[in-house]
Amino acid sequence: HLVFDIKSDLTRKARFVAGGHQTGPPKESVYSSVVSRDSVRIAFTLAALNDLEILSADVQNAYLNAPTKEKVYTTAGPEFGQDMGRPVLIIRALYGLKSSGARWRDHMAATLRDAGFKGCPADPDVWMRPNTKPDGFRYWEYVLCYVDDVLVLSHDPQAVMDFLSKRYTLKPGSVKEPTEYLGAEIRKHYIKPDERGDPGGPRWAMSSDLYVKRAIADVERELAETGQSLKSKVSTPMASGYRPELDVTPELDPKRANYYQGLIGVLRWIVELGRIDIIVPIALLSRHLALPREGHLEQALHAFAYLKQNGHSSIMFDDTTPSFDESRFTEANWGEYYPDAAELLLPNMPEPRGNSVTTTCFVDADHAGCRVTRRSHTGILLFVQRAPILWYSKRQNTVESSTFGSEFVAMKTAVEQIEGLRYKLRMMGVPIDGPTSTFCDNKSVFKSSSMPESTLKKKHCSIAYHRTREAIAAHILRVAWEDGQTNLADLLTKLLPRPRLQELAKRILW
Numbered sequence: 445h446l447v448f449d450i451k452s453d454l455t456r457k458a459r460f461v462a463g464g465h466q467t468g469p470p471k472e473s474v475y476s477s478v479v480s481r482d483s484v485r486i487a488f489t490l491a492a493l494n495d496l497e498i499l500s501a502d503v504q505n506a507y508l509n510a511p512t513k514e515k516v517y518t519t520a521g522p523e524f525g526q527d528m529g530r531p532v533l534i535i536r537a538l539y540g541l542k543s544s545g546a547r548w549r550d551h552m553a554a555t556l557r558d559a560g561f562k563g564c565p566a567d568p569d570v571w572m573r574p575n576t577k578p579d580g581f582r583y584w585e586y587v588l589c590y591v592d593d594v595l596v597l598s599h600d601p602q603a604v605m606d607f608l609s610k611r612y613t614l615k616p617g618s619v620k621e622p623t624e625y626l627g628a629e630i631r632k633h634y635i636k637p638d639e640r641g642d643p644g645g646p647r648w649a650m651s652s653d654l655y656v657k658r659a660i661a662d663v664e665r666e667l668a669e670t671g672q673s674l675k676s677k678v679s680t681p682m683a684s685g686y687r688p689e690l691d692v693t694p695e696l697d698p699k700r701a702n703y704y705q706g707l708i709g710v711l712r713w714i715v716e717l718g719r720i721d722i723i724v725p726i727a728l729l730s731r732h733l734a735l736p737r738e739g740h741l742e743q744a745l746h747a748f749a750y751l752k753q754n755g756h757s758s759i760m761f762d763d764t765t766p767s768f769d770e771s772r773f774t775e776a777n778w779g780e781y782y783p784d785a786a787e788l789l790l791p792n793m794p795e796p797r798g799n800s801v802t803t804t805c806f807v808d809a810d811h812a813g814c815r816v817t818r819r820s821h822t823g824i825l826l827f828v829q830r831a832p833i834l835w836y837s838k839r840q841n842t843v844e845s846s847t848f849g850s851e852f853v854a855m856k857t858a859v860e861q862i863e864g865l866r867y868k869l870r871m872m873g874v875p876i877d878g879p880t881s882t883f884c885d886n887k888s889v890f891k892s893s894s895m896p897e898s899t900l901k902k903k904h905c906s907i908a909y910h911r912t913r914e915a916i917a918a919h920i921l922r923v924a925w926e927d928g929q930t931n932l933a934d935l936l937t938k939l940l941p942r943p944r945l946q947e948l949a950k951r952i953l954w
Contacts, residue, residue: 447460447540459539461539461540462538462541463540467516469542470513470514470543472543473546474542474543476545476546476591477549478569479569479570480567480569481626481716483564483567483569483570483588483868485759485833486833486869487570487588488761489648489763489831490597490763490872490874491597492645492761492763493763493798493799493829494583494799495645496583496585496598496599497601498597499595499604499619499620500593500595500618500621500625501594501605501614501615502592502594502618503552503614503615506548506552506592506612507537507538507545507547507548508537508538509536509611510547510548510551511535511547512541512547513543514541516534517531518531519532520532545591548591548592549569549589555611555612556571559573559604559607560573564868565871566868566871569589570872571586572584572585572872573585574795578599581798583797583798584798584873585597585598585601587604590625590626593625595622625650626717627654627655627713627717628650628651628654628718629652629653629654629655630648630651631758632647632648633646633648633649633760634647643764647761648761649758649760650758650759651717651718651756651757651758651759652714652717652758653757653758655714655717656755657755659751660674660748663707663745667745674748674752675746676749678746678749680940681722681725681726681747681751682724682746682939687815688728688729688732688743689731689732689816689817691739691740693737693738693739694737695737696738696740700741703741704733704741705733707744707748708729708733708744711744711748712726712730718832718953719751720832720949721757723835723837723936724823724935724937727821728939729744729747731839757953758953759831759952759953760830760954761831762830765829765830766827766829766830766881768924773922774895774922776894776895777896778913780896781896781913781917782913782914782917782918785917785918786918793870794871794873795873796870797875798873798875799875800876800877801829801869801877802828802876802877802878803826803827803862803866803869803876803880804880804881804882804883805825805826805827805862805880805882806824807822807824807854807855807857807883807933808823808931808933808934808936809821809840809847809850810823810850810937811844811846811851812843812844817843819839819843820840820853821839821938822836822837822838822839822840822850822853822854822937823837823933823935823936823937824857824936825932825935825936826862826865826880828865832952834865835936836857836861837936837937847886848888848889848902848905849905851884851888851889852889852892852905852908852912853905854884855882855889855908855923856908856911856912858882859912859915859920859921866920879919879920879922880920880921881922882922883923883926883931883933884923884925884926885926885927885928890923893912893923894922932948934948935948935949935952
């Protein structure tokens with residue numbers, strides 16, 4: 445079969461593939477994982493922190509390197525000459541077979557193990573190996589795999605590439621410092637030292653500009669066929685006063701509903717690439733994928749119009765350490781309340797190597813933000829050093845009767861996100877310096893969570909209340925109050941007017 449496809453970076457591709465849809469289900473697992481986006485962001489931050497070089501590469505015809513376990517045959521065509529018409533046994537993981545992705549990943553994993561790498565328990569597609577620089581600095585070098593796209597972090601990444609090139613054919617010209625990865629532009633900046641104590645040096649940045657430009661071109665091409673165009677003057681990613689849950693415009697027909705779903709998929713990937721300034725509108729529109737209306741489609745196009753007029757933005761993986769006023773954090777004795785509280789440190793953790801990192805979290809909730817269900821909206825922003833690594837914007841599962849309740853639910857979710865990030869960092873062999881500094885703008889939550897003597901009067905919040913306090917007692921995090929005007933998590937919970945949107949976005953995005 446000849447298959448035409450649009451890749452994640454919106455480039456077109458055509459490929460002859462096997463008719464895997466005509467084969468029975470394989471007995472073995474066909475699941476094939478890929479490296480997570482937050483692992484990629486952590487890696488770029490660690491490269492600057494530990495002064496490592498990065499090289500990328502693309503394996504040519506990757507699947508064909510792996511043997512298949514499926515028992516599949518085909519009939520030889522005229523290209524086989526005198527053997528035409530004879531049955532041909534498939535022994536390689538052809539594109540199109542159900543298990544080919546899994547077989548390629550298994551094959552690549554075996555290759556990396558031969559080189560002394562081991563998979564990170566927190567992300568099996570982050571491969572790590574201890575290494576030492578000529579000056580004696582001990583660190584972990586990493587290989588990150590997204591199917592056939594490979595990133596290598598090391599003081600000598602070319603040595604790893606030389607090893608891989610002996611096993612596989614790497615696409616000509618693909619072995620270089622990364623300039624594009626998973627649809628995002630990658631740039632290397634050289635920062636000058638400044639009077640604030642920033643030592644400067646090389647840092648990596650990720651930008652969605654190229655992907656956004658390609659996506660807008662596709663949208664405009666589709667609109668032009670029906671005599672339409674994107675709006676010319678748009679100040680925010682969603683029209684002022686618009687609420688998707690209150691939209692009563694006619695439902696879209698199946699064709700346009702499918703088009704809307706595709707647009708939301710593109711917009712969500714743009715958010716993953718770093719456009720945090722559009723995360724709330726896209727989260728609200730994503731709730732209506734099953735039954736979209738004309739107004740929802742109009743607002744999706746409105747978001748593209750906003751991106752067209754505000755297309756330049758990037759995330760800098762800043763490895764410098766943030767400084768906070770220590771008086772904002774309350775020291776307390778939790779021994780009487782949670783005597784056994786301790787951060788879980790697993791025995792299989794790799795040895796910490798390289799420079800240590802600090803972690804920071806901003807958390808907020810938009811109380812009863814949904815006008816129909818009155819469910820609140822949680823926003824969480826997590827940093828490693830000064831680099832944004834994780835962003836979370838989602839409607840809460842429960843209806844909370846007070847701001848206190850919704851903020852505590854958000855804080856509980858933040859605790860879970862913090863624990864997940866700290867676990868991943870430890871499993872990547874990264875030393876962590878102290879608890880995660882967490883900032884919220886609700887004084888009642890701040891006092892209830894940071895002062896042992898505070899009692900809980902709203903019993904329905906007890907799970908979130910004790911979950912948060914126990915994590916603080918375990919020194920997983922510490923909490924400080926942040927003024928609502930400076931809480932970065934507002935960007936992930938509310939539809940903000942343009943001045944405030946720009947004010948918060950410029951503190952995170954370049």
